[in-house]
Amino acid sequence: MEERLGIAGSGAIACGLAATAAQHGEVLLWARSERSADRARGMVSKWCGKLSEEPIADRVTIVSTLEELAGATFLVEAVAEDHATKAGVLSELGRHSNGTAVLATTTSSLSVAELARETGKADRFVGLHVFNPVPKMDLIELAYAPEAVDEVRARARDLCGALGKTAVEVPDIAGFVVNRLLFPYLFSAVDLLEETGMDPAAIDRCMQLGAGHPMGPLALLDYVGLDVSKAIGEAIGTKVPARVEALVAAGDLGKKTGRGFIDWTK
The missing domain is CATH 1.10.1040.10 (N-(1-d-carboxylethyl)-l-norvaline Dehydrogenase; domain 2)
Structure with a gap:
């Protein structure tokens, strides 16, 4: 996997995505609290144990601040399905990310274009709708803001391929397809x-x-x-x-x- 994935979130989607990516490289995972971090470690370890006989859970590093995700090349927000909550996390990720990083949201129903604007980097933004449980589900729906550049679209498709998933580009409409x-x-x-x-x-x-x-x-x-x-x-x-x-x-x-x-x- 050419990208280094940084995931903001510690729920089922975030942990499933982290375990899936750990089969292919290093992953950073942000948890809001120590309690969330402990729960995330358990979920990641459980999934990794099912996916590989190798100790791939060791490839997932759990961090406590969003700033610590700045070294990732592909930053994915995976918090609660609420615009204000996602917007707050994405705005901070936008501030910490470097000029070449791709920013993404796992939203299943919200406007990708509106969330993209919260980052200040709509041209580098993608809706990366994975399905729960992520390690088992093959599809990823990709949706973009109108400003998204071709390089970002290509990197999103390449990431899906590296994760062993099938990417389908869908319109940025509520609920996608x-x-x-x-x-x-x-x-x-x-x-x-x-x-x-x-x-x-x-x-x-x-x-x-x-x-x-x-x-x-x-x-x-x-x-x-x-x-x-x-x-x-x-x-x-x-x-x-x-x-x-x-x-x-x-x-x-x-x-x-x-x-x-x-x-x-x-």
Whole structure:
């Protein structure tokens, strides 16, 4: 891998991306707190152990300030799916990055052009939408601000290839392609659940066995995170079901909290 990846974030996407990249080179990962850093070490180590028999987790260096990512040639923001949160991190990354570094966001639904402007370097910016779990998912959607130069587009495609991923360039529209098509379907499963009173597992089983889906829609919402799913739905203009709103309000966000449509503690 020709790029040295610097990742701002310590959640599932950030850690999955770090573990994937560690198969091919050195990685820097920023965590906001020591608690986040400890959790990130565990997630990175777990994924790296699944991906290689070699101690590739040692290639991931966790840092505590965004300034420490300045040595990276490809800087990726991977924090919460909220414009203000992402904008704050991207603005700081823009200040610390050198003149040749590429800046990127892993947003799944927000405007790439608007986030690009927060960096002050829109010509060197790319939307790098990876999918969770990153080590297993082949696709990366690439979206650009109008100012993006050809060199940045080429480096983004080359990075995807080096990570063993398939890059598809998509328009900078809310939800890009996958989420724009996927979430209306996922939310329709919630509506069906409410209309029929079916067991969530039964709906999921129907779509797995009848439609060949690897995961049912309700389990997938839980896996994505119901808070993230709500944010995506709002961004793409799809009505968020009341059941999703209620679960988020209760703090039942899916797999990451142990409970959502499914009880993940069992």
